[in-house]
Amino acid sequence: MSVVPEQISASDLADLRSSLRGLLTSASDEEAVRAVVESETGYDEKLYDRLATELGLHSLALPTPYGEGYGMEVLSVVLGELGRFVVPGPFFSTVVLAAGALVASGDQAAMEKHLPGIAAGSTVATLAVIEPDGHWRHEGFTVTAERSGDGWSLSGTKAIVPDLLSAGVVLVAASTPEGDALFAVDTATAGVERTALRTLDITRRIGRLDLDDASGTLVGAPGTLTDLLDAVLDRATTALAAEQVGGAEACLEMAVGYAKVREQFGRRIGSFQAVKHKCADMFARIELARAAATEAARAIDGRDDAPPAGEAAAVAHSVCSEAFMFVAMETIQVHGGIGFTWEHPAHLYFRRAKADQLMFGGPATYYERLLERLGVTNETSTK
Amino acid sequence: MSTPSLADFADEARAFLDAHATPRASDGAVVWGEGPDRVTYFSDEPFEVEQANVQAARDWQRTRFENGFGWITGPKQYGGRELSIAHDLVYDGLEAGYDVPDTGVISLIGLGMIAPTMLAHARPEINEQYLPAMFRGDAIACQLFSEPNAGSDLANVQTKAVRDGDDWVLNGQKVWTSGAQHAQLGMAVCRTNTSVPKHKGITTFLIDMSWEGVDVRPLRQMSGGAEFNEVYLDDVRVPDTHRMGEVDDGWRVTMTTLLNERASVGGEGAGPATRPTSRANLLAMLKATGRDTDGGVRRDFARVIADQAATEYLTSQMMRRARAGDLPGPEASVGKLMFGQNLTRIAHLAAEMTGPRMLADTGDWGTFSWNELLLGTPAFRILGGTEEIMKNILGERVLGLPKEPA
Numbered sequence: 001m002s003v004v005p006e007q008i009s010a011s012d013l014a015d016l017r018s019s020l021r022g023l024l025t026s027a028s029d030e031e032a033v034r035a036v037v038e039s040e041t042g043y044d045e046k047l048y049d050r051l052a053t054e055l056g057l058h059s060l061a062l063p064t065p066y067g068e069g070y071g072m073e074v075l076s077v078v079l080g081e082l083g084r085f086v087v088p089g090p091f092f093s094t095v096v097l098a099a100g101a102l103v104a105s106g107d108q109a110a111m112e113k114h115l116p117g118i119a120a121g122s123t124v125a126t127l128a129v130i131e132p133d134g135h136w137r138h139e140g141f142t143v144t145a146e147r148s149g150d151g152w153s154l155s156g157t158k159a160i161v162p163d164l165l166s167a168g169v170v171l172v173a174a175s176t177p178e179g180d181a182l183f184a185v186d187t188a189t190a191g192v193e194r195t196a197l198r199t200l201d202i203t204r205r206i207g208r209l210d211l212d213d214a215s216g217t218l219v220g221a222p223g224t225l226t227d228l229l230d231a232v233l234d235r236a237t238t239a240l241a242a243e244q245v246g247g248a249e250a251c252l253e254m255a256v257g258y259a260k261v262r263e264q265f266g267r268r269i270g271s272f273q274a275v276k277h278k279c280a281d282m283f284a285r286i287e288l289a290r291a292a293a294t295e296a297a298r299a300i301d302g303r304d305d306a307p308p309a310g311e312a313a314a315v316a317h318s319v320c321s322e323a324f325m326f327v328a329m330e331t332i333q334v335h336g337g338i339g340f341t342w343e344h345p346a347h348l349y350f351r352r353a354k355a356d357q358l359m360f361g362g363p364a365t366y367y368e369r370l371l372e373r374l375g376v377t378n379e380t381s382t383k
Numbered sequence: 384m385s386t387p388s389l390a391d392f393a394d395e396a397r398a399f400l401d402a403h404a405t406p407r408a409s410d411g412a413v414v415w416g417e418g419p420d421r422v423t424y425f426s427d428e429p430f431e432v433e434q435a436n437v438q439a440a441r442d443w444q445r446t447r448f449e450n451g452f453g454w455i456t457g458p459k460q461y462g463g464r465e466l467s468i469a470h471d472l473v474y475d476g477l478e479a480g481y482d483v484p485d486t487g488v489i490s491l492i493g494l495g496m497i498a499p500t501m502l503a504h505a506r507p508e509i510n511e512q513y514l515p516a517m518f519r520g521d522a523i524a525c526q527l528f529s530e531p532n533a534g535s536d537l538a539n540v541q542t543k544a545v546r547d548g549d550d551w552v553l554n555g556q557k558v559w560t561s562g563a564q565h566a567q568l569g570m571a572v573c574r575t576n577t578s579v580p581k582h583k584g585i586t587t588f589l590i591d592m593s594w595e596g597v598d599v600r601p602l603r604q605m606s607g608g609a610e611f612n613e614v615y616l617d618d619v620r621v622p623d624t625h626r627m628g629e630v631d632d633g634w635r636v637t638m639t640t641l642l643n644e645r646a647s648v649g650g651e652g653a654g655p656a657t658r659p660t661s662r663a664n665l666l667a668m669l670k671a672t673g674r675d676t677d678g679g680v681r682r683d684f685a686r687v688i689a690d691q692a693a694t695e696y697l698t699s700q701m702m703r704r705a706r707a708g709d710l711p712g713p714e715a716s717v718g719k720l721m722f723g724q725n726l727t728r729i730a731h732l733a734a735e736m737t738g739p740r741m742l743a744d745t746g747d748w749g750t751f752s753w754n755e756l757l758l759g760t761p762a763f764r765i766l767g768g769t770e771e772i773m774k775n776i777l778g779e780r781v782l783g784l785p786k787e788p789a
Contacts, residue, residue, distance in 0.1 A: 256782045271785040273771070276778035283777055287717040288690065291697035305699075311692070318689040367685035374666060374688065376675055 004302040005061075005071030013077050020055065020081040028085045030345050033203065036088055041166050042205040043089035051091065052121020058095050059119035063103060066115035071301035072235065076242035076293065083246030086348050088203040090124045090163035096239045097162070097232065098125030101171050101182060104231040105220035110184060114169060126167040128158035128209050129229070136361030138229040145174040145183055145216060152176075152218055154183055154191075154211045162359075164207030165196050172209070172216060179223030183216035190214065201355035203348060234309050237317035237360060238300050241293035244324040244356055248289060251324075251331040251349050252282050258335055275334060282327045289323035292316040314370040321357040321366065328353035392470050396477050399450050404481040413658075415667040416748045422733075422756040423655040424726070427608030430564075437523075437565050439484040444520030454494075454518040458502070461514040469706045485654055486520075488562055493517050493524035496643040497570050504627040504636045505589060513568060513589070526640065527557040527571040527590070527614055534559075535772050537572070538581045538634060542616060544573035544588065551588065551626070553596075553619040561766075563599045563612040566592050570640065571616070576631050585633035589625045596620070606758035641768070642713075656756055659749075660729045662688055668749065672736045680735055687728045694721040713780045716773050723763030723770075730757040 027047050036044045052058040059067035061075040075096075082091060099118050102111050117123025131142050143156030154174055164170060164187075172183045185192060191214030194207045220228060256279055259270030269275045296316035299306040306312065328350040332339035339346045357363065368378055387395065426433055447453040448462065455471045457463020464470075498517055501510055516522040533539040542555025553573060563569065569590050576584030590597065596619035601609035628636040658664060665688070674680040698718055701711050733753040734741050740750040741757075764770040778784040 252782075256784065259784055267788060268785045270778070271787055273775065273787065276784050277771070277774040279782055279784060280774035280777035283714075283782060284717045284720055287714065288693045288697060288721060291700055292689075292693040294700060295693075295696035307692075307696075312696075315689050315692040315696075318685070319693045364682075367682055367689075370685050370689055371681060374662070376666065376669060376681070376684075378681070 005069060005074075007303075008070065008074055013074065016074065017077050017081060020057075020078060021084070023050075023055070024081055024085045024087060028087045030348075033086055033088060033348065037202045042203075043087075043166070047087075048089045048091070049121050052119075058091070058121050061095070062099060062115055062119055066111065067119050072238055072297040073294075073301055075239060076297045079239050079242040080246035080249075083243030083352075084250045086203045086247065086250075086345075086352055088205075090126065090166050092204075092239065092243070093126040093163040093167065094118055094124050096236050097127035098167075098169070098171055100232045100235045101127050101228065102219065104228045104235075105182060105224075107220045110217070110219045114184065117168075123169065124163065124167045125169045125171065126161055126163045127232070128161040128164070128170050128172045130158065130160040132157055132159045134159065136365055138226045138233075139180050141173050141175045141180060143172060143174040143211060145172075145176045145181065145218075148213075148215065152183055152216050153213045154185060154216045155213055156211055158209040158211075160197075161207050161209050163205055164194050164209055165205055170209060171219060172211070173225060173229065174216075176222050180225035181222040182219040182225055182228060184219050185211070185214055185216040199355070201351040203352060204355060230310075233360060234313040235300055237366075238293070238296040238313045240356055240359065241289070241296055241313075241316035241320035244320040244353070245286065245290050245293050247349050247352055247356075248282075248286050248320075248324045248327040251327045251346070252279070252286060254346065255279060255282065255331045255334040269334075278330050278334060282330050285323040285326055289316075289320040292319040308373075310373045311370075314366065314373045317360065318363075318366050318370055321363070324349075324353040325357055386466060387470075389469060389473055392466070393473050393477060396452065396474050399452060400477060400481050403446055403450070404478075404483050407480055407482050413661070413663040413667045415664075415671040418658070419655075420748050420752045421655055422659045422752050424756055424759040425604060425606045425608055425610055425762065427606060427755065430609075434565075436484070437488055440486040440488050441520035441523075443484040444486050444489050444518070448519045453520075457498075457514070457518065461510055462518055467708075469708070472702060472706050487654060488565060489517075489520055489523050492526055492562060493522070493566075493568070496640045497524045497526065497568070499643050500570065500627065500636060500640045501589065503639050504587070506624055509589060509624060517568070522567040523562060523565050524568040524570065525560050525563045525566040525592075525614075527560060527563075527569040527616075528637070528640075529559045530556060531558055535769050537637065538585065540572050540574055540585060542571065542573045544571075544575050544586055544621070546575075546623075547620075549623050551586075551621045551623060553588070553590070553616045553621055555616050557614040557616070558602070558611075559766075560599075560612045560614050561610055563592070563614050564601060564609075568592060569597075569614070570627070571621075572633060572637050575633075579631070582634045584631055585637065586630050587627045587633035587636040588621045589627060590616075590619060590621055594619055594621075604759075605761065606755065656726070659752075660726060660756070662691060665729065665732070668733065668736055671749070672738075674736045683732055683735060687725070687732050690721065691725050691729070694718065694725055697721070713776055716776060719767065720770065720773055723760075726756065727760040727763055730760050733757075 057078050061070050063069055099115060102114055114123060114125060118125060130136055143154060143158060145152045145154045154172060167187055170185050170187055172185050174181060174183055187194060191212045193210040197206050197208055199206045259275050259279060260268060262269045293316050295306060296312040299309040299312035332346045332350060335346060338344055444453060451464055452474055454463040455466050455474055456468060459465050494517060498514060513522060517524060528537060530540055530542060532541060542553060544551045544553050553571060569592050571588045571590050573586055573588060574584055575586040596617040598615040600613045602611040602613055603609045604611060669675045669684055701715060734757060737750045737753060740747055741753055744751040779786055
């Protein structure tokens with residue numbers, strides 16, 4: 001997308017944030033989150049539908065004519081709130097990963113086929129990259145695709161696919177004799193087997209995808225997948241950064257709220273410097289993370305005075321992943337024993353924080369990616 | 384004259400800078416091994432070199448002032464332009480593109496912290512007397528705050544001020560006074576009442592450093608230089624006109640200064656250390672030292688660079704908001720906290736890349752010189768309020784956590 005999205009005023013962004021926060025406060029409070037994670041699909045389908053139809057969140061950052069054409073700064077507000085309430089559901093997989101890949105492919109037919117359903121909230125979609133070796137990579141996949149009649153036939157395994165079980169369509173990264181490419185696979189088609197897996201983050205479902213001569217539709221052209229995934233990753237890590245900041249803010253509010261009322265040794269524990277300084281450290285890391293997430297969103301949106309998008313996205317993914325994990329850990333520490341119980345919400349954030357950090361490869365991968373974006377190639381190992 | 388638009392003001396500033404300064408050579412490309420081999424944050428130059436630098440700073444500040452850029456936001460009656468902070472930031476942005484002397488010795492404390500305090504609390508005739516001189520570069524001001532027994536616990540100051548007719552007589556010892564050796568003015572925080580809680584018995588004065596009884600003694604820092612001083616006050620007579628704020632109400636006056644301090648530290652660059660600690664230079668160093676093939680160094684490097692970049696984003700966002708009229712609150716101290724932490728980590732990263740060549744001055748460019756920064760780093764967690772005090776402020780004033788019981 002070379003079009004620079006319209007700049008939205010700070011007060012409009014604040015309005016969006018507060019209306020979404022209002023809705024989620026009543027529709028996705030902790031009790032609701034705990035209830036839906038136990039349900040069959042793992043998320044509140046009615047809420048997911050309301051987000052799309054009442055608030056139009058799915059279409060907000062899709063390009064016209066499929067959506068409103070707003071940028072990442074606007075989408076970041078949405079993800080920040082979804083992160084704050086650890087809202088379960090396939091919004092990220094569908095709107096950020098799958099729609100992001102479709103738009104980055106520039107494939108008009110594919111966009112026409114899938115984006116209207118995504119915009120309306122009726123199509124759940126996801127992106128399948130990670131294979132059994134657990135690496136996040138942009139080339140050299142073991143899943144293969146071969147021409148078969150007018151279409152393509154895919155075989156192989158994607159080990160970790162977010163929201164796979166609720167998805168109607170999955171975009172699969174595969175090797176072909178003509179170069180790596182992306183394929184849209186209907187999950188109801190023959191040769192597609194989906195297996196639900198136990199997950200670290202109980203608010204985000206994951207499945208394994210086994211393909212055995214499953215038919216798929218080529219998205220974009222063979223040989224362009226590496227660049228496409230680079231672009232998707234910049235957007236996805238930027239969106240994730242906003243979500244991580246939202247989650248971290250919720251943690252800090254919990255920790256500070258508790259430190260203000262919990263008494264030990266006849267004092268509120270927040271008056272002890274050991275606790276107060278922990279909270280200050282959490283605050284500082286969040287301020288830094290928010291700045292990184294904001295700047296990455298501005299960079300993705302192509303603002304004049306923003307740094308290069310690849311650099312800012314890599315910075316944001318590193319800084320926000322570290323910050324959220326740190327804050328989620330320290331939140332439990334501030335709470336003491338109660339923070340370690342299943343009944344306390346802290347573990348939902350702890351799980352989410354670690355899962356977010358690993359989703360696109362983990363620390364070793366994101367620090368190397370940052371170096372690569374800064375021009376420090378790695379000659380000591382293969383990507 | 385009506386307020387110039389930002390665009391007109393920028394034109395005017397550009398014309399001034401073109402006439403009086405040289406545009407900075409393109410700073411895009413860093414060539415490892417070229418340029419001055421200094422990584423100075425705290426100067427360890429001989430006093431004469433230091434004095435020449437201070438004179439250059441004074442001269443440039445005078446040129447700014449005489450051309451209407453010395454005090455862009457200040458009141459006209461004291462030589463200011465009465466323009467907005469946005470105008471000020473526009474000028475700063477433009478001046479950064481030119482090679483001009485570093486005026487930190489004048490601006491950081493004197494113009495940045497003491498002048499706003501004077502505007503809020505000093506008498507008009509005192510402001511008339513000193514403010515134009517300060518902004519013309521003639522009068523450098525220092526903070527006579529800390530004492531041997533009043534560091535983080537500043538309200539514990541013991542320097543006595545005793546009323547004697549129209550004067551006050553000051554006696555005591557100040558310490559850690561940056562720039563006192565160059566200063567013409569000092570803002571002294573003194574004890575005027577011992578029978579009330581410590582915060583309520585403090586009074587502040589503006590003193591002329593050339594007055595009888597003021598004795599400045601340089602204090603050598605662990606980094607080798609002597610930017611700090613001890614200042615002894617021995618029966619220094621101060622006219623009551625030089626009092627700032629009411630008697631015993633000096634704590635409020637002092638807070639005005641410190642709030643300005645926490646807002647200004649961190650927004651400033653790292654002085655002469657800015658270039659060597661820049662990302663471009665560190666990237667060049669990583670390759671030049673051959674450490675770019677070492678996985679451990681790569682990880683450390685990436686972590687430092689990520690935080691450095693995020694801190695730059697934080698600062699630039701704060702500047703953007705300030706330009707739009709939204710001034711930072713106490714949360715701005717996060718910038719200062721990170722600035723110090725980043726410089727510290729950069730010094731240790733540089734040491735990791737340099738290895739044993741930092742142990743002795745082998746004459747190799749870009750190796751031993753990093754000791755200048757390394758030996759300055761412990762101060763970053765102390766100056767302008769220790770890290771612990773900063774965290775108390777964040778915890779109590781921003782997060783609303785309860786204070787330590789008295």
